[in-house]
Amino acid sequence: MTKIIAISEANAIAFHGMALIAKSEIAINANDIAEISGSSKHHTSKVLQRLVKQGLLGSTRGPSGGFYLKKSAKDILLMEILEAQEGTIELNDCPIDNPICPFGTCLMGGICYDISDTLLKYLRTHTLQEMIDNIDVKKDLFNKLESK
């Protein structure tokens, strides 16, 4: 499979995890998120730990423990979720970060820059709240977790 936009599996787990945690009425843990998102438990735990480290999530221990949002979903930009995984993202003119273009101007007419800029602007101006307002998490998924 050829992916054009470089959203990695870790990034996808981070977005899915944050949406599930924000939407859930009970505390959910890494195993639950891994199960729902179809990712490995190990990978999911690593991603969630990075979100905790960056101050987006908190966690409680114990049998009914799990993750919770450290701040309101309307105060979390999607960009913060991505940067928690990738570090600060800066837009470069060159898709391979070549400091000096041998052609003088981008051979591909700057299309890579335009596409990256559009996506980053979107992530900088949309919040986790807007994301969860627009998704429909199947109720039976949470019912299944509550009955555990």
Add this chain to the structure above:
Amino acid sequence: MKIIALSEANILSIHSMAIIAAAGEKGISVHKIAELTNCSKHHLFKVVETLAKSGLAYSTRGPLGGFHLKKPADQINLLEIYESLNGTVNIDELCFNKNKEETNYIFFDHLCHELSMKFVNYLTTTKLSDIMHRANFMVK
């Protein structure tokens, strides 16, 4: 982090093809392309070899040898060059894994698809002849 999933090989392939096209009948060596693009000869050789295997370029031996286009530049679009390294692009699978579709809560996936399609359309509609003039000054 790069937003567009383009490898160095992808970029080199498009840049090399533009230089080979601009060099015209006299052809150009891998050594010279590496010098012009400021990249490793070894990496470039692998890229150009793949382009040759895909039927986009061919090489001639000898002191005046080098790489040439296998067909006219106006008959090669950038998607062919991209696919020679990456395999066929499937427009249904441009963003996220299909098996995640049932639990896909990334609501900007439509934007990712739209942007991916914009890129694929650019590659499809841009011919090598549209960009090769930018390499003219390099092969004079």
